[in-house]
Amino acid sequence: MADATVSTGTSQRGWYKRNEIAVTPWLFLIPGIIFFMVYVIIPIFQSFYYSTLSWDGLGQAQNIGLANYAELWDDDAFYTSLRNNFIWLALYLLAIPAGLAIALLLNQTVFGIRLYKSLFFFPFVISQVVVGLVFGWFYDPTFGLFNIALGTVGLGPINVLGDEAYVTYGIIAAGLWPQTAYCMILYLTGLNAVDPEQIEAARLDGAKRFKMLWYVVIPQLKPATFIAFVVTIIGALRSFDLISIMTNGGPFGSSRVLSFYMFEVALSEYGFRMGYGAAIAVVLFLIMLIFITYFLYSMYNEEKGR
Amino acid sequence: MHKFLKASTAALALAVAATGANADGHALSGDLVIFSDMSNPAPRAVMEGMVERFGEMHPDLNIELTVIDREAYKTQIRNFLTANTPDVANWYAANRMRPYVDAGLFEDISDVWEGTLSEELASTKGAMTLDGKQWGVPYTYYQWGVYYRKDIYEELGLTEPTSFDEMKANCQAILDSGRKCYTIGTKFLWTAGGWFDYLNMRTNGYDFHSELMAGKHKWDSPEVRATFANWKELLDMGAFVDNHTSYSWQESLPFIVNGEAAAILKGNFAVAPLREAGLDDSKLDFYQFPAINPAVELAEDAPTDTFHIPSGAANKDNAKAFLKFVTSAENQTMINAGDALGQLPVNSKSSVDDDKFLLEGFEMLSSNSPGGVAQFFDRDAPAEMAKVGMEGLQEFMVKPDNLDNILARLDKAAERIYK
Numbered sequence: 107m108a109d110a111t112v113s114t115g116t117s118q119r120g121w122y123k124r125n126e127i128a129v130t131p132w133l134f135l136i137p138g139i140i141f142f143m144v145y146v147i148i149p150i151f152q153s154f155y156y157s158t159l160s161w162d163g164l165g166q167a168q169n170i171g172l173a174n175y176a177e178l179w180d181d182d183a184f185y186t187s188l189r190n191n192f193i194w195l196a197l198y199l200l201a202i203p204a205g206l207a208i209a210l211l212l213n214q215t216v217f218g219i220r221l222y223k224s225l226f227f228f229p230f231v232i233s234q235v236v237v238g239l240v241f242g243w244f245y246d247p248t249f250g251l252f253n254i255a256l257g258t259v260g261l262g263p264i265n266v267l268g269d270e271a272y273v274t275y276g277i278i279a280a281g282l283w284p285q286t287a288y289c290m291i292l293y294l295t296g297l298n299a300v301d302p303e304q305i306e307a308a309r310l311d312g313a314k315r316f317k318m319l320w321y322v323v324i325p326q327l328k329p330a331t332f333i334a335f336v337v338t339i340i341g342a343l344r345s346f347d348l349i350s351i352m353t354n355g356g357p358f359g360s361s362r363v364l365s366f367y368m369f370e371v372a373l374s375e376y377g378f379r380m381g382y383g384a385a386i387a388v389v390l391f392l393i394m395l396i397f398i399t400y401f402l403y404s405m406y407n408e409e410k411g412r
Numbered sequence: 413m414h415k416f417l418k419a420s421t422a423a424l425a426l427a428v429a430a431t432g433a434n435a436d437g438h439a440l441s442g443d444l445v446i447f448s449d450m451s452n453p454a455p456r457a458v459m460e461g462m463v464e465r466f467g468e469m470h471p472d473l474n475i476e477l478t479v480i481d482r483e484a485y486k487t488q489i490r491n492f493l494t495a496n497t498p499d500v501a502n503w504y505a506a507n508r509m510r511p512y513v514d515a516g517l518f519e520d521i522s523d524v525w526e527g528t529l530s531e532e533l534a535s536t537k538g539a540m541t542l543d544g545k546q547w548g549v550p551y552t553y554y555q556w557g558v559y560y561r562k563d564i565y566e567e568l569g570l571t572e573p574t575s576f577d578e579m580k581a582n583c584q585a586i587l588d589s590g591r592k593c594y595t596i597g598t599k600f601l602w603t604a605g606g607w608f609d610y611l612n613m614r615t616n617g618y619d620f621h622s623e624l625m626a627g628k629h630k631w632d633s634p635e636v637r638a639t640f641a642n643w644k645e646l647l648d649m650g651a652f653v654d655n656h657t658s659y660s661w662q663e664s665l666p667f668i669v670n671g672e673a674a675a676i677l678k679g680n681f682a683v684a685p686l687r688e689a690g691l692d693d694s695k696l697d698f699y700q701f702p703a704i705n706p707a708v709e710l711a712e713d714a715p716t717d718t719f720h721i722p723s724g725a726a727n728k729d730n731a732k733a734f735l736k737f738v739t740s741a742e743n744q745t746m747i748n749a750g751d752a753l754g755q756l757p758v759n760s761k762s763s764v765d766d767d768k769f770l771l772e773g774f775e776m777l778s779s780n781s782p783g784g785v786a787q788f789f790d791r792d793a794p795a796e797m798a799k800v801g802m803e804g805l806q807e808f809m810v811k812p813d814n815l816d817n818i819l820a821r822l823d824k825a826a827e828r829i830y831k
Contacts, residue, residue: 163490164515177828182821247655268599268657268810356599357657358807375486376790376799378511 150391156384163378174385183359184386187367190274191343191393194363197278198285198342202334205289206327210319212290213297223294230287238351241280242267267353270360277348277361285341289334296330297323332404339397343390364390441472444730447498448477449485454754458747466737473730493517497724499731505539505716506787507625507794509547512720518547519721524732525549532759533739535777539716539787548720549735552748554755555773556606556713556788559682560675561668562697564591572699576614576642579702583651586674593651595673597659598809601802605789606677608805609713610701612639617708618783625792627830632819642704644812657810665689677701679715680755683769698772700780711783712776715791716758800825 122129157174161167178184212223229237244252247265256264266276300323308322324331346365349355355362355370362370364386370376372383450459456479463477478498480488485502492498493512503509512518525546530537536550565571565582568589573579583593598604613621616635623629624636646652653667662685667673669689676682686696703710719738721731737743744757750765756774757764764774777785790798804818 162511162515164494164511164517245658247658263655265655265658268655354600356601356803356806357810358803370799373487374799375483376795378490379796 153384153387153391156380157388159381159384161380163372163380167381170381174382177382178385178389183362183367184364186360187362187364187386188389190361190363191390193274194278194281194342194345195339197275198281198338198345199335201282201285201289201338202331204282204286205291205334206293208286208290209293209297213294227287227291229284230291232284234284234347235351237280237284238348241276241283241348242352245276267361268357270357273353273357273361277345277352280352281341281345281348285338288337288341292330292334292337293327296327300326336401340394343394343397364393439472440470440730440733442474442730443727444473444475444500444734445498445725445727446475446477446500446734447485447489447492447502448479449482449502451479451482451485454752458752461752462738462743462747465743466734469737470733493722493724497722497726499721499725499727500734501720501722503548503718503720504787504791505536505548505550505718506791508787508791509718509720510542510794513542513547517723519723519725519728520545520547521549521721521732521735522546524735529736529739532741532761534760535785536716536758539785540718548718549739550716550718550758551738551744552753552755553714553716553758554680555777556610556677556679556701556715557773557776558675558677558699558701559668559686559769560697560699561671561691561695563695564589564671564674565697572697573702575702575706576704580645580649583646583649587650591671592653592667592673593646593649593675595653595664595667595676596656597661597664598656598806599658599660599663601799601806602788602790603661603664603678604805604809605798605802606679606713607643607809608639608801609786609789610677611643611704612636613711613783613786614701614704614708615639615642616705618711618786621711622784622786622792625786625789625797627794627797627826631822631826632816636819637815640808640812640815643808644815647809647812652809657806679713680769680773684754693768698769700776709783710781712781712785713788714756714777714785715788794829797826797829 158169158171159167160170160173208226212219212226244250245266247253247263247268252266253263256262264272266272304322304326305318308318313322344365345363346369349361349363349366350369353361355366368383368386368390371379371386446463448459450456459479460477463475467473467475489501489503489512493501494517503512509518522545525533525537525540529549533550536553537546540546540548540550560572564586568585570582570585571578573582586593596603596607609621612624615638616624620629620635624631629635653664653673656664661678661682664676665682665685666689668676669686669691683696700710700712719735721728721735725731739759741757741759741761744759744762747753748755748757748762748765748770750767750770754765754767754770756770756777760778764770786792789802793801801822804822807814808818
């Protein structure tokens with residue numbers, strides 16, 4: 107800084123005064139950095155370390171190198187979980203177009219629109235556990251509304267949550283309900299920021315309906331889309347509560363995802379294999395890392411572009 | 413947290429002294445910290461009652477009781493056994509306590525068992541013994557068996573089966589009347605373990621079953637395949653309710669209450685909710701799972717709940733006195749009565765409450781279970797094996813044709829777990 111040279115002659119402003127501008131931001135960051143280190147960064151490296159152990163959390167830990175990963179390599183349950191994770195990732199993204207559609211529908215001024223907006227937002231407010239329970243009853247093969255509805259159009263009862271072919275899709279559908287509401291609210295705020303002059307100009311140029319949406323509105327919603335994408339990907343990867351409530355991973359483990367499988371082997375009633383759980387956590391972390399890198403990269407680009 | 417200080421009235425102390433429940437004869441002083449998982453209303457009242465009575469016997473003893481939610485307890489126990497250790501803690505018998513025994517977290521209390529206790533508690537001593545030593549005491553256990561709709565059996569002119577053929581014939585008659593034979597909810601897996609326990613013990617006998625649970629036999633063996641073949645006969649008949657993978661055991665009860673299914677294989681804890689739902693003793697009855705292979709002796713499942721002393725406990729002498737008090741004949745009669753736990757006392761000198769199901773269960777376990785008494789699938793097998801196993805059993809019940817696959821998977825898991 108310029109005044110550093112000035113101050114050399116005159117005597118003795120304190121060290122802090124001299125470095126105030128450089129130091130102050132770090133002082134404010136310290137609490138955040140400490141917590142981020144203790145609760146996020148250090149545990150990540152601990153997980154890497156634990157994944158090389160055979161440890162039940164109680165007794166003596168034994169270093170077994172990469173044996174946990176070798177076991178993962180031909181563990182059918184692991185591949186089931188991995189496959190389900192990708193199904194979740196792909197289908198959960200449907201929340202984005204669905205949220206946009208509802209947001210466009212609700213982005214108008216008619217009487218009572220605030221009530222409609224709140225009602226559509228409602229599923230995001232209630233707990234995931236409640237969503238899981240509600241959908242569990244909805245799918246109930248004997249008494250559930252879903253099968254009663256199917257019955258009226260002459261289709262036989264489907265045991266959605268008890269059939270390995272449907273179970274993951276059934277849970278994702280339940281998860282989409284609150285996630286769509288979340289995306290909707292992101293787009294509703296985004297739509298407020300859409301420039302009316304550009305709409306006007308486009309209208310004069312004869313843009314209508316889909317073309318208007320695709321070439322004028324959606325590009326302006328890019329920040330909202332980005333955030334919706336981020337929260338949806340993260341939501342899909344940490345899907346746990348719905349699975350735990352609706353199926354407990356069943357039937358015979360076919361609705362597990364990695365996070366649930368990790369919980370089962372490391373922390374549930376029937377397993378305390380910390381090392382194996384940590385190995386699953388590492389794999390999940392690597393998958394997340396792909397997305398994290400992409401998010402950070404695109405955020406960096408955006409900052410640079412300004 | 414409940415604190416029961418020495419405050420007790422002279423009258424009550426006199427009453428206790430008169431009953432002679434003071435097993436040790438001398439009064440204790442100091443502290444006694446108890447962590448309990450008896451969090452449901454009835455067990456909680458029992459636990460608090462025991463602490464109160466023990467406190468009256470030892471007015472100088474300062475007892476602290478902490479009751480923890482039964483499910484949460486299963487994970488918390490790992491923390492409090494290593495730090496902040498209580499003097500007495502609840503847990504389960506057999507292999508379910510092995511991790512803590514192996515880790516040196518449970519105290520060897522063989523000295524408590526010496527003498528009269530071993531005689532009075534002979535029926536459950538085996539379940540408390542690992543490596544030739546005893547690691548805790550039981551406080552209650554309950555029988556398993558088939559609870560059935562008596563009125564439906566009477567309507568169809570059926571009697572309690574005594575052989576597998578009769579069982580199947582009964583089932584066919586029930587199916588022909590438009591009902592299912594057995595209700596079951598396998599969402600949480602363990603209910604299927606009960607069926608496997610019984611089918612395997614009846615097909616191959618108690619010894620084979622317990623060796624299988626201990627990892628001494630292959631799953632892909634002719635014996636185990638015979639068990640699954642018997643099970644498949646029932647599955648092929650359509651004996652079980654549809655869609656059982658979607659239900660917990662509680663959610664499977666309406667089928668038997670509504671008469672859509674005629675029976676359920678379950679522990680005695682099913683009686684209370686079934687009675688509450690309106691099945692009185694004229695509609696609900698019990699029979700022992702019938703013999704399948706006449707060459708093997710009958711054996712039963714009777715899960716045992718227990719008290720242990722953690723090895724880090726500070727007041728071990730007080731804890732041992734409490735354990736003796738818990739297992740005393742009189743206390744056993746009291747806490748297992750129909751208006752308390754409603755289960756079976758572990759002490760042979762106790763009396764069983766005058767309840768149809770308790771009496772039948774007690775009779776069955778004491779005189780008609782010569783083969784032995786098992787704990788339960790997920791308590792006899794190590795926890796990880798139990799999990800993989802029960803998942804396989806559930807899959808078998810839905811897709812019996814996957815048997816080869818399932819058995820191969822279980823053997824692979826067993827190879828790692830029992831090494």
